[in-house]
Amino acid sequence: MECHDARSLIQSYLDGELSQAQAAPLRTHLLDCQPCRAGAQDEKNLKRWFAAPAATAVPEGFAARVARAAVQGESLPRRGTLTPLAGGAAAGATGAVAVERREASLLRFVLACTAAAALLLFTLALGIRTLSLPQTNQLAADDRAEVQLERTLEDLDQLNRTEAAAGAQKRP
Amino acid sequence: MEQTAPDDDRLVAESLQGSQIAFQLLVERYQDRIFRLIRGYVREPAEIEDLAQETFLKTYKRLESFQHQSSFYTWIYRIAINTVLDHIKRRGRSPVQAVEDLEVLPVNPGQRLPAPAANLEREEISAITQSVLEEIPEIFRTVLILREFEELAYQDIADMLGISIGTVESRLFRARARFKEKLLQKHPEFGAEL
Incomplete structure (x- = not known):
């Protein structure tokens, strides 16, 4: 193994990331090469x-409090160390779970109500x-409107007559 | 007869059906790891708790989008990392919006970095590490945290960050070089002449 290759492997070797097959030639090289051995020793010193x-x-x-807050959307007492934004975000994280779940169930409820209302309207229509269809196969006009009109005209005539009579009495 | 713990996929499925207990079990399973991961980025316990909480709430909210193509822990780690990085950016504490270096910077060519002295307590080393990590670009910090603190395999890191193993390797190489350079810059007393 060349020094250049050995130097590139020393970090991984000290981190325990090399396989036996990779580590064995490096160990042999370090036994033979004083500068590389010194380099490896420096790395070990640094790690310490x-x-x-x-x-x-x-x-x-802690776990019970956090789980309750997360699942039930309860607010947690804060130790006051987070910036307002972070506090808001964290509180939002708590509330948001509950809000999202509430919104989801509210949406389901609204959809169910809308469907029921649509069904009711359709049935009513x-x-x-x-009911508005003719009950018999005879074509007969409803005369109630006519009766109403006649009565109104009679009432107007009556009023006109009364007014005329009153006017005649006032004249000298 | 010994009962086996339900696997992640089953707990995810039950959580999606509205089981609070199932989601609680998932949180219990990952809470230590998520707290530890976030601790790599921020120091304040209250801040860590808030970010962990936000991570799990986002996880629940996005459960339906979990595709089972990667493991659940890879997925939740990714949510945690994004949550923390968003938070750091909003706070304006992101060191540099890093572009990956095309060439590795020469690391104080005249200086070596020996291992920490034996008289340094672990807490002291950790505090130094943390202060150096806070000053290097987030793409480098993230691979270092995932590899050095979480001891994740390259493949897992690649899955989490949506990059190739080759990119993980080269990013780690550059990240270590940056870390070493920054450490020697901040603490020249730890360096040794070649």
Whole structure:
């Protein structure tokens, strides 16, 4: 193995990403090549600077609170560290799940109501049409309108007569 | 007879059917890892909790879009990383909107970085690491956190970030070079002459 190839593999080797077949020739090379060995040692030294920070304890009941908020759309108390936008987004995330589900069920309800209303209207229209059809096969006009008109004309005549009589009495 | 814990896919399916218990089990399963991951980016416990909470709420909201092509933990990590990076950007604490270097910067050519001295406590090393990480561009910081703190395989990192393994390798290489350069810049006392 050449130094150039060895150098390109050192990082993956130290990260445990090489197979046995890839690692074996590199190990042999490192035993023989002091500069590459020094390079590998530098990489190892660097890796020792990556000390993970101490773990942050998960607060008691965190999972239950979050699951309840997510599933039931409840709002969660915030620790006030997020920017207003983030807080809004997070609260929105909580509310949005519930809102979306509520909207979905509301939409289903509205669609069902619309379908029922359409069916009712159709039935009513059918009923009205059936009732408005002649009940017999005789063509007979409805005379109620005529009676109404005659009565109105009589009432007007009566009014005219009364007005004329009243006018005659006033004249000297 | 010993009961086996339900796998992630089953818990996801039950959560989608509205099971609060199933989603709670998922949160319990991943909460430690998500808190630890976020801790790599921010220090305040209250901030970590808020961001973890936001991560899980987003996860629930997006459950229907989980395609099962990657593992659930890869998917939830990705949501957590995006949530934290959005937060950092909004706060204006993002160091640099990094473009990947085409060439690796020469790292203080006259200086080597030995391993931390034996008299340094782990907490001290960790505080130094954290302060250096905060000053390097987020694409480099993220691969370092995922590899060095979370000890994830290249393939998992690639899946999480939606990049190839080759890109993970080259990004890690540059990230380590940046880290070393920044550490020596901030703390020249830790360097050693060649």
